[in-house]
Amino acid sequence: xxxxxxxxxxxxxxxxxxxxxxxxxxxxxxxxxxxxxxxxxxxxxxxxxxxxxxxxxxxxxxxxxxxxxxxxxxxxxxxxxxxxxxxxxxxxxxxxxxxxxxxxxxxxxxxxxxxxxxxxxxxxxxxxxxxxxxxxxxxxxxxxxxxxxxxxxxxxxxxxxxxxxxxxxxxxxxxxxxxxxxxxxxxxxxxxxxxxxxxxxxxxxxxxxxxxxxxxxxxxxxxxxxxxxxxxxxxxxxxxxxxxxxxxxxxxxxxxxxxxxxxxxxxxxxxxxxxxxxxxxxxxxxxxxxxxxxxxxxxxxxxxxxxxxxxxxxxxxxxxxxxxxxxxxxxxxxxxxxxxxxxxxxxxxxxxxxxxxxxxxxxxxxxxxxxxxxxxxxxxxxxxxxxxxxxxxxxxxxxxxxxxxxxxxxxxxxxxxxxxxxx
Numbered sequence: 001x002x003x004x005x006x007x008x009x010x011x012x013x014x015x016x017x018x019x020x021x022x023x024x025x026x027x028x029x030x031x032x033x034x035x036x037x038x039x040x041x042x043x044x045x046x047x048x049x050x051x052x053x054x055x056x057x058x059x060x061x062x063x064x065x066x067x068x069x070x071x072x073x074x075x076x077x078x079x080x081x082x083x084x085x086x087x088x089x090x091x092x093x094x095x096x097x098x099x100x101x102x103x104x105x106x107x108x109x110x111x112x113x114x115x116x117x118x119x120x121x122x123x124x125x126x127x128x129x130x131x132x133x134x135x136x137x138x139x140x141x142x143x144x145x146x147x148x149x150x151x152x153x154x155x156x157x158x159x160x161x162x163x164x165x166x167x168x169x170x171x172x173x174x175x176x177x178x179x180x181x182x183x184x185x186x187x188x189x190x191x192x193x194x195x196x197x198x199x200x201x202x203x204x205x206x207x208x209x210x211x212x213x214x215x216x217x218x219x220x221x222x223x224x225x226x227x228x229x230x231x232x233x234x235x236x237x238x239x240x241x242x243x244x245x246x247x248x249x250x251x252x253x254x255x256x257x258x259x260x261x262x263x264x265x266x267x268x269x270x271x272x273x274x275x276x277x278x279x280x281x282x283x284x285x286x287x288x289x290x291x292x293x294x295x296x297x298x299x300x301x302x303x304x305x306x307x308x309x310x311x312x313x314x315x316x317x318x319x320x321x322x323x324x325x326x327x328x329x330x331x332x333x334x335x336x337x338x339x340x341x342x343x344x345x346x347x348x349x350x351x352x353x354x355x356x357x358x359x360x361x362x363x364x365x366x367x368x369x370x371x372x373x374x375x376x377x378x379x380x381x382x383x384x385x386x387x388x389x390x391x392x393x394x395x396x397x398x399x400x401x402x403x404x405x406x407x408x409x410x411x412x413x414x415x416x417x418x419x420x421x422x423x
Contacts, residue, residue, distance in 0.1 A: 016042070029226040035169040036232060044177050047097065051181070054088040071187070073254075079189060086190035093181060093196065098203045101174070102210055106218060109164050117143060117160050125152040165222035166215050172233045178203065179240040186247035212375050217383075221348035231285040238275035245271035301334055309354045311336070314346040 016038045025031040059065055062077050070078045070085065120142040124135050132149065139145045143160040146153060182200040185193045249267035252258040279285070305311050313319055314336035323330050324343040338344040338353040352360050371377055 028223075029228045032169045032224070032229045033232050036172055036229060036236075039170060039173040040176055040236060043173060044180070047177060047181060051089055051092060054092065055085050058084045058088070073189065082188050083190040083192070086185060086188035086192040086196075089181070089185060089188075090192040090196050090199075093178075094199045097181065098178060098199060099206065102207070106214070110218060114161060121152055121157060121160070124149070163218060163220045166219040167222075168224060168229060171211065172229070172236075175207075176233070176236050176239060180243055183240050183243040183247065186244070187250055209375055213379065216376065217379065223348065227285065234279060234285070235276055238272045238279075241275055242268045242271040309351050310346045314344065314354075317345055320345040 016035055020031045020034050020038075023034070025034050058081050059070070062081055065077055065081060070081050073079050073082060120138060123129060124139055124142065124145075128135065130138075135149060139149070144156040145160075146156055179200065182196050185196045246264050246268040249258060249264045250261075253261055253263060301311070313334050316336075320336050320343060323333075323335055323337075336344060336346075339356045344353050346354070352363075355363065
């Protein structure tokens with residue numbers, strides 16, 4: 001059940017991402033917040049529903065026992081039922097809810113698409129091993145497939161094998177849901193409670209190492225230019241904290257220190273309100289615009305470009321196309337060109353287009369970690385060892401791949417060819 005729950009939650013995340021842009025959330029920071037909120041709510045509802053379904057067999061096994069009796073531990077049968085429910089929740093979460101979803105991401109979003117798309121590329125454009133009508137039926141399943149059945153351009157193949165972006169909205173959602181489910185175990189009197197707390201600790205260790213690998217080695221670079229997503233997540237962190245407060249009030253009622261179970265709800269909402277108003281009132285996260293001051297307003301373009309690879313000129317697709325197709329209109333203007341002089345638009349992950357060989361080498365060597373307390377240090381040494389075996393020449397040169405031609409979207413533009421008029 002836990003494995004199925006992890007896979008279902010992953011599919012829900014994908015559907016939310018596909019629907020966000022169509023709902024009118026075209027700005028990335030707003031889309032990220034929508035994805036986080038919707039993903040957190042739907043995944044939490046899905047998790048609560050599946051956990052609730054495990055309670056019914058336990059309650060059905062004890063005739064005359066209802067959920068209220070289980071919470072109040074009115075009898076030994078109710079205490080046993082509470083232990084069984086807690087054990088079922090633990091079995092759902094470990095390993096399914098806590099680990100399976102993370103393990104499936106590099107498989108379903110990395111290995112499987114790479115093998116499948118590579119197979120379709122070879123089947124359609126290299127082997128052509130099937131009749132043309134069947135190949136045309138398979139072509140829509142190949143990402144970035146051109147209209148032609150003869151040539152699959154380099155740029156299309158690259159986009160077809162492109163990994164997914166760093167998905168902080170999805171990652172943040174798990175960081176809210178999993179602690180919330182784990183803290184809800186504190187309402188139960190069972191030996192599974194401490195096991196769940198221990199599993200949550202090892203989950204936090206696993207997630208720390210996992211994201212260091214996934215974000216830095218597996219995902220594509222993504223830009224998060226405003227703190228609004230982080231502010232929304234910090235507010236949502238009040239949910240697991242409020243569950244802790246509610247669990248404390250629950251055991252206060254059980255110990256006859258509090259008068260009624262209404263104190264549990266009061267503790268939950270009071271804790272959440274205290275967290276939200278304290279965070280917004282004291283930290284004032286939405287006042288970051290007041291603290292921003294633009295420095296060096298009169299800095300020339302050349303000085304600014306010396307510190308950054310991207311600029312207004314190479315990030316503006318309209319201006320890049322204008323420089324390529326209408327160079328006479330921009331004579332004497334700053335050109336969005338790569339190091340070898342080709343008109344080029346900036347794209348995250350393609351920074352090496354704007355560097356010469358010496359700069360590429362310095363970047364590769366400068367990014368190596370030397371802090372033995374960082375997991376990246378060990379990954380760097382491991383990757384360098386594997387690279388020295390698989391690609392010894394590349395390791396010696398310490399260079400990025402050469403600049404390709406014929407790219408249109410986020411790439412180098414090839415010079416237009418003259419077409420002879422037909423007779």
